Amino acid sequence: xxxxxxxxxxxxxxxxxxxxxxxxxxxxxxxxxxxxxxxxxxxxxxxxxxxxxxxxxxxxxxxxxxxxxxxxxxxxxxxxxxxxxxxxxxxxxxxxxxxxxxxxxxxxxxxxxxxxxxxxxxxxxxxxxxxxxxxxxxxxxxxxxxxxxxxxxxxxxxxxxxxxxxxxxxxxxxxxxxxxxxxxxxxxxxxxxxxxxxxxxxxxxxxxxxxxxxxxxxxxxxxxxxxxxxxxxxxxxxxxxxxxxxxxxxxxxxxxxxxxxxxxxxxxxxxxxxxxxxxxxxxxxxxxxxxxxxxxxxxxxxxxxxxxxxxxxxxxxxxxxxxxxxxxxxxxxxxxxxxxxxxxxxxxxxxxxxxxxxxxxxxxxxxxxxxxxxxxxxxxxxxxxxxxxxxxxxxxxxxxxxxxxxxxxxxxxxxxxxxxxxxxxxxxxxxxxxxxxxxxxxxxxxxxxxxxxxxxxxxxxxxxxxxxxxxxxxxxxxxxxxxxxxxxxxxxxxxxxxxxxxxxxxxxxxxxxxxxxxxxxxxxxxxxxxxxxxxxxxxxxxxxxxxxxxxxxxxxxxxxxxxxxxxxxxxxxxxxxxxxxxxxxxxxxxxxxxxxxxxxxxxxxxxxxxxxxxxxxxxxxxxxxxxxxxxxxxxxxxxxxxxxxxxxxxxxxxxxxxxxxxxxxxxxxxxxxxxxxxxxxxxxxxxxxxxxxxxxxxxxxxxxxxxxxxxxxxxxxxxxxxxxxxxxxxxxxxxxxxxxxxxxxxxxxxxxxxxxxxxxxxxxxxxxxxxxxxxxxxxxxxxxxxxxxxxxxxxxxxxxxxxxxxxxxxxxxxxxxxxxxxxxx
Numbered sequence: 103x104x105x106x107x108x109x110x111x112x113x114x115x116x117x118x119x120x121x122x123x124x125x126x127x128x129x130x131x132x133x134x135x136x137x138x139x140x141x142x143x144x145x146x147x148x149x150x151x152x153x154x155x156x157x158x159x160x161x162x163x164x165x166x167x168x169x170x171x172x173x174x175x176x177x178x179x180x181x182x183x184x185x186x187x188x189x190x191x192x193x194x195x196x197x198x199x200x201x202x203x204x205x206x207x208x209x210x211x212x213x214x215x216x217x218x219x220x221x222x223x224x225x226x227x228x229x230x231x232x233x234x235x236x237x238x239x240x241x242x243x244x245x246x247x248x249x250x251x252x253x254x255x256x257x258x259x260x261x262x263x264x265x266x267x268x269x270x271x272x273x274x275x276x277x278x279x280x281x282x283x284x285x286x287x288x289x290x291x292x293x294x295x296x297x298x299x300x301x302x303x304x305x306x307x308x309x310x311x312x313x314x315x316x317x318x319x320x321x322x323x324x325x326x327x328x329x330x331x332x333x334x335x336x337x338x339x340x341x342x343x344x345x346x347x348x349x350x351x352x353x354x355x356x357x358x359x360x361x362x363x364x365x366x367x368x369x370x371x372x373x374x375x376x377x378x379x380x381x382x383x384x385x386x387x388x389x390x391x392x393x394x395x396x397x398x399x400x401x402x403x404x405x406x407x408x409x410x411x412x413x414x415x416x417x418x419x420x421x422x423x424x425x426x427x428x429x430x431x432x433x434x435x436x437x438x439x440x441x442x443x444x445x446x447x448x449x450x451x452x453x454x455x456x457x458x459x460x461x462x463x464x465x466x467x468x469x470x471x472x473x474x475x476x477x478x479x480x481x482x483x484x485x486x487x488x489x490x491x492x493x494x495x496x497x498x499x500x501x502x503x504x505x506x507x508x509x510x511x512x513x514x515x516x517x518x519x520x521x522x523x524x525x526x527x528x529x530x531x532x533x534x535x536x537x538x539x540x541x542x543x544x545x546x547x548x549x550x551x552x553x554x555x556x557x558x559x560x561x562x563x564x565x566x567x568x569x570x571x572x573x574x575x576x577x578x579x580x581x582x583x584x585x586x587x588x589x590x591x592x593x594x595x596x597x598x599x600x601x602x603x604x605x606x607x608x609x610x611x612x613x614x615x616x617x618x619x620x621x622x623x624x625x626x627x628x629x630x631x632x633x634x635x636x637x638x639x640x641x642x643x644x645x646x647x648x649x650x651x652x653x654x655x656x657x658x659x660x661x662x663x664x665x666x667x668x669x670x671x672x673x674x675x676x677x678x679x680x681x682x683x684x685x686x687x688x689x690x691x692x693x694x695x696x697x698x699x700x701x702x703x704x705x706x707x708x709x710x711x712x713x714x715x716x717x718x719x720x721x722x723x724x725x726x727x728x729x730x731x732x733x734x735x736x737x738x739x740x741x742x743x744x745x746x747x748x749x750x751x752x753x754x755x756x757x758x759x760x761x762x763x764x765x766x767x768x769x770x771x772x773x774x775x776x777x778x779x780x781x782x783x784x785x786x787x788x789x790x791x792x793x794x795x796x797x798x799x800x801x802x803x804x805x806x807x808x809x810x811x812x813x814x815x816x817x818x819x820x821x822x823x824x825x826x827x828x829x830x831x832x833x834x835x836x837x838x839x840x841x842x843x844x845x846x847x848x849x850x851x852x853x854x855x856x857x858x859x860x861x862x863x864x865x866x867x868x869x870x871x872x873x874x875x876x877x878x879x880x881x882x883x884x885x886x887x888x889x890x891x892x893x894x895x896x897x898x899x900x901x902x903x904x905x906x907x908x909x910x911x912x913x914x915x916x917x918x919x920x921x922x923x924x925x926x927x
Contacts, residue, residue, distance in 0.1 A: 466510030781871025
């Protein structure tokens with residue numbers, strides 16, 4: 103019977119096994135949360151869910167009844183569905199036949215519609231055939247009439263054009279010539295006809311004659327020989343300019359060129375190389391002369407030339423070209439030794455002011471027509487408000503920037519000064535050298551910042567002065583050039599940043615003294631204010647903090663300076679701007695300053711730790727308050743730390759670094775001195791443990807010690823203190839523990855200290871005062887009890903809970919089945 107049931111179950115599983123796609127479709131159509139509907143249904147898990155404990159078997163009858171009721175409902179649903187599907191096949195076949203009939207009818211109707219559409223299209227073509235022929239005839243007739251009219255206009259226009267040219271009636275010629283040219287364009291495809299080609303040649307001849315005639319008229323009115331202008335503006339020349347607009351562009355360019363050359367001929371004579379007014383100190387006169395000439399041109403010739411010719415701007419641009427290439431550049435090469443910094447800056451200032459004036463007056467539309475235009479400075483920006491206070495006093499030292507943010511005329515003249523900017527660079531090198539020397543002298547004269555004053559711990563004023571001067575130089579140089587001179591200036595900046603770091607900052611740090619001054623342990627342990635342990639005075643501590651704050655300011659400002667220099671310099675030279683070395687120098691000054699502060703406080707605590715290691719801890723009879731050496735350490739901390747914290751209030755992160763570095767230095771030193779305390783009695787160890795706890799409390803409060811405002815110490819600092827001082831406490835607890843039995847003592851040491859170094863264990867035994875023979879046996883036991891290091895990263899011990907085996911799981915299921923059968927019976 104059981105074998106038949108098993109075969110039936112296997113056949114049923116084979117029938118009910120559905121593919122994953124079918125199972126997914128069923129879940130989408132009939133979503134269910136019932137575990138019985140799941141494809142991966144597990145009877146054992148389901149029964150364990152119903153009866154998680156043996157106590158839950160009490161309601162097994164209720165569960166069995168619910169399952170039987172559910173089975174009956176499923177049987178009813180299956181029966182209803184099966185009966186409902188009896189006639190589905192017949193209904194489907196009938197619906198399919200009806201659909202096929204409907205499709206055949208629809209196909210017939212579509213075919214009828216298509217036949218009717220073809221007949222309609224043929225009918226429309228027959229109707230419109232005659233209309234198309236009429237449209238073609240109309241189009242050809244219209245084209246013929248238009249062409250004849252154009253031919254009549256062209257023939258009459260050519261005759262009139264030749265007659266007006268002989269009479270110099272340029273006003274009428276300007277309008278007529280443009281019309282004749284436009285009409286002639288319509289006959290380009292008929293140039294094979296002799297009459298049309300003849301008319302085209304007559305038009306070209308008339309244009310050539312007009313060009314020659316107009317140039318002769320301008321030459322007569324404005325002769326190129328001599329500097330004196332005998333002609334003047336006239337209506338004929340004004341109309342001739344309108345004709346030149348229609349003629350070959352070379353005619354217009356020739357007129358402009360001759361007029362501007364004749365207009366600037368006087369300038370070439372007045373400002374020759376051998377003239378006094380040609381030198382840089384009288385450069386204002388050049389610009390004053392061109393201003394007068396432009397005003398004179400506007401009054402006399404402003405209406406003669408068309409506005410779109412921009413003659414005023416062209417005259418100014420040609421003046422700039424002559425001034426830069428033919429006058430100033432050549433003159434400065436000849437007299438290079440006479441160029442001084444103030445003279446050069448004066449000339450640049452006046453030149454850039456003139457370029458700014460041109461930018462206000464003109465748009466720069468004619469600059470693209472010239473080959474001598476210098477590219478504008480891409481880094482020119484509006485920095486209004488910078489150095490306004492010193493603008494009046496240093497008018498000759500700083501050229502003014504054009505107010506317009508985009509000046510198309512920038513560099514059109516001032517570019518010629520760039521080859522001579524080495525004079526400016528050398529001057530700035532000399533000025534910065536003198537500035538650094540003045541900073542050194544001022545510092546020696548005024549002395550270091552005093553403690554308790556606003557100057558204590560503050561940034562040195564000379565630092566701000568240096569970077570303000572740097573900014574002024576950078577702005578000046580960027581106005582003059584964004585090329586190699588900026589690179590040279592950056593090199594000078596680097597030089598004096600390093601000098602400032604070493605001469606002003608590192609050079610003024612107080613020197614540490616190796617002499618202890620003959621201090622005794624007794625004097626070290628005296629708890630009184632003004633102890634002579636500290637090596638640095640309060641003023642010296644303030645000086646160190648001030649140097650640190652200044653170095654931090656220099657570090658941040660140097661980074662900004664590098665970014666600004668890269669903005670000012672040409673894009674191709676950006677990679678050559680690198681102030682990383684100078685920033686590293688200031689970082690070194692900061693590290694040295696922090697190290698000095700740490701070293702000072704650390705060395706002040708050394709005598710107290712030495713006194714601790716020399717105390718007779720074996721003869722201590724009772725545990726009292728904290729020992730005198732702890733009081734001495736706390737006194738030095740309370741003397742130094744508040745001063746350092748107050749002076750580094752603006753640079754809190756470096757105060758935190760100071761605290762961390764001091765802790766990292768003090769705690770290992772304290773533990774080393776702790777190992778020197780030997781032998782130690784039980785009471786002595788307890789006293790040391792009390793002292794260690796006191797020091798731990800003080801170190802945890804170190805960042806806010808002596809402060810009225812309590813601030814939580816940084817988590818990183820607290821972690822270092824807790825880890826280090828806990829190790830010291832564990833050492834003392836091991837010392838306090840009895841050394842017998844030996845195995846317990848060794849295991850306790852390994853558990854508390856987790857240190858596998860035999861030397862550390864040896865030090866612990868020395869602190870306990872054990873004999874050498876006892877130590878040897880304990881060291882051997884210690885080596886044996888050390889845990890074996892893992893052979894690989896995956897061999898680390900770990901706790902795990904094993905899952906039940908299949909046999910255990912099967913046994914549990916059988917027990918549950920027996921309980922269910924008993925309850926059913």
